[in-house]
Amino acid sequence: MEKPYAIGIDIGGTNSVFGVVDKRGHIIAQGSIKTAAHKEINEYVTALSAAVQEVIDQVGGIANIKGIGVGAPNANFFTGCIEFAPNLPWKGLIPLAQMLSDRLKVPVAITNDANAAAIGEMTYGAARGMKDFIVITLGTGVGSGIVVNGQLVYGHDGFAGELGHTTIRRTNGRLCGCGRKGCLETYTSATGVARTAKEFLASRKDESILRNINIEDITSKDVAEAAQQGDALAKEIFEYTGQLLGEAFADFVAFSSPEAIILFGGLTKAGSLIFNPVKRHMEESMLPIFRNKVKLLMSELKESDAAVLGASALGWEVKDF
Structure with missing residues (x-):
């Protein structure tokens, strides 16, 4: 039986917003952390993983999660890295997809935020x-x-x-x-x-x-x-x-x-x-x-939900381990 949920994470320079999304594009549970409060990447990944785990627990645990999609500035779908993003606290190459996958034990895909918006429109919005x-x-x-x-x-x-x-x-x-x-x-x-x-x-x-x-x-x-x-x-x-x-x-x-x-x-x-x-x-x-x-x-996507929905659409496509 197909797992019922995906997770979308939108990483911005100020806040990181995330949510658990069902196949119809309904956000079941959501949360956020302050991106800018974490100047060191390992500290950020630890805080983000802990906060995401809380919403995962609200929907019955990791067994119900198909995958995680992340939208972030300068994120490269092919490498799974954020690459030299000028508006984020961490510089250089950040292998964020692998770091999150290692912590949460679920496959993770990443792309830049505008690409995530396009995936969201194609899946849930005006481009269906x-x-x-x-x-x-x-x-x-x-x-x-x-x-x-x-x-x-x-x-x-x-x-x-x-x-x-x-x-x-x-x-x-x-x-x-x-x-x-x-x-x-x-x-x-x-x-x-x-x-x-x-x-x-x-x-x-x-x-x-x-x-x-x-x-x-x-x-x-x-x-x-x-x-x-x-x-x-x-x-x-x-x-x-x-x-x-x-x-x-x-x-x-x-x-x-x-x-x-x-x-x-x-x-x-x-x-x-x-x-x-x-x-x-x-x-x-x-x-x-x-x-x-x-x-x-x-x-056609609500502005407050669009980034999470767009990223979550990528989570449905991510390959299993």
């Missing part, structure tokens, strides 16, 4: 029934998970699909955390929207609600709230962001011909403010053979 689609995560950065013919694209080394680090401004582009200049995520992430707001406010004289906020404290949420109140400058910021994102999507379509591009992450809370200009500029920039063929969709 699709074989070709792209998930774009719009948060602090821009992540992407690319699925072609029902298979997640990993490339030869496990790191394929870094669409957020395609270059959209080669001359005088913004400095990215990756060390290069002009990456898509420096303009179209939540952080990028805030950077655009600061640039517009510093270089222009337009009246704006945003001028009531200390310029260094402005967030994408502030820009969205101002735009929703009709602020012209804030609306222009979203138009600019949507144009860059839509033009990039038109390029992405040309190489994988997806049925849909699915948007997920904090910036999508802006709703039509971001969705409408992205859709318009994507279609305007599209190669004619692709025009009006590609759906632009919002994620």
Whole structure:
């Protein structure tokens, strides 16, 4: 008889969230620990394993767990390692899948967080029934998970699909955390929207609600709230962001011909403010053979659960010992 549950773990720079998930995508038990509180990797794995064991015990023990899936920054599906993640406390190569498997005595698979989101959409969300689609995560950065013919694209080394680090401004582009200049995520992430707001406010004289906020404290949420109140400058910021994102999507379509591009992450809370200009500029920039063929969709996964669900979907596929 097939084991009834998988575990999903989402590792972020601040928190690590995990849950026990059934085949229908219901989270049966969940918990979290502070990632940043554990500066040494063995200490972290010990704390995480103990916390995960507590939720395993709540569903009848390890005999009921098919596998564990982990989504984490810079995680490599092929090697089972987190590799040189800039926003995690531990540096270098971290063989996390093996470390967790040794502690919990259950098979573990790991992938990067955007790939986990794509697996989650294919299993539980907006991409159910699709074989070709792209998930774009719009948060602090821009992540992407690319699925072609029902298979997640990993490339030869496990790191394929870094669409957020395609270059959209080669001359005088913004400095990215990756060390290069002009990456898509420096303009179209939540952080990028805030950077655009600061640039517009510093270089222009337009009246704006945003001028009531200390310029260094402005967030994408502030820009969205101002735009929703009709602020012209804030609306222009979203138009600019949507144009860059839509033009990039038109390029992405040309190489994988997806049925849909699915948007997920904090910036999508802006709703039509971001969705409408992205859709318009994507279609305007599209190669004619692709025009009006590609759906632009919002994620159907609850934001609070999506990371755990996406990672847990990987847990169903992991091979037994």
